[in-house]
Amino acid sequence: NAPTLRADGDLKVTYDIDLEVLAPDLKVALEGPKKRFLETRATYTVSVSNPGTATAKNVELITYLPKGLKFVQANNAGQYDAAKHTVQWNLVELPASETGDVTLVAEPVEQGEQKLRVEGRAQQGLSDQVEETVLVEGLAAILFQVVDMNDPIEVGGDTTYEIRVTNQGSKAATNLQLVALLDNGMTFVNASGPSRHAAK
DSSP, X not given: OOOEEEETTTEEEEOOOOOOOOOOOOEXXXXXXXXXXXXXXXXXXXXXXXXXXXXXXXXXXXXXXXXXXXXXXXXXXXXXXXXXXXXXXXXXXXOTTOEEEEEEEEEXXXXXXXXXXXXXXXXXXXXEEEEEEEEEEOOOOEEEEEEESSOSOOTTXXXXXXXEEEEOSSSOOOSOOOOOOOOTTOOOOOOOSSSOOOOO
């Protein structure tokens, strides 16, 4: 700032004054897995920083969960609101150049793209937000069961083995191959099923 004083007689004086303007600022960030399988929990780190030059007062940090992510737990006194499906943390103040981190654990319950949104607010109208997309996929879980239809059998006799393949997961299994290995004392006779087979 450079104020100038003038007076009669063409008198003029200029004096330079250095002013430092202090003001807080607010930035939020979100880190965590961007791809998850159904019912596989994920931990997300939510951070809020003050890159300004003054302390930010009454900081609110809110994470909005999509319907496809179920809240499990949060640290540092994070409060879950079931009606709004949000988790909120409150800080009395955040000093300049400081960063605070909290964690949130969620469990995917629906497939598809799920959007997590984080908002930060503080006094003096400070605000910031960030959004991340989490891709939730199903998981194939194959179960094999072998049932012998005749037991015991005599030497030289025939028996049938029924092989049941069940997908207990939430995602279709593709390119599935089933291989049955016979002991040296057994000889392959025939096979049937919903797909073609080959004896080697």
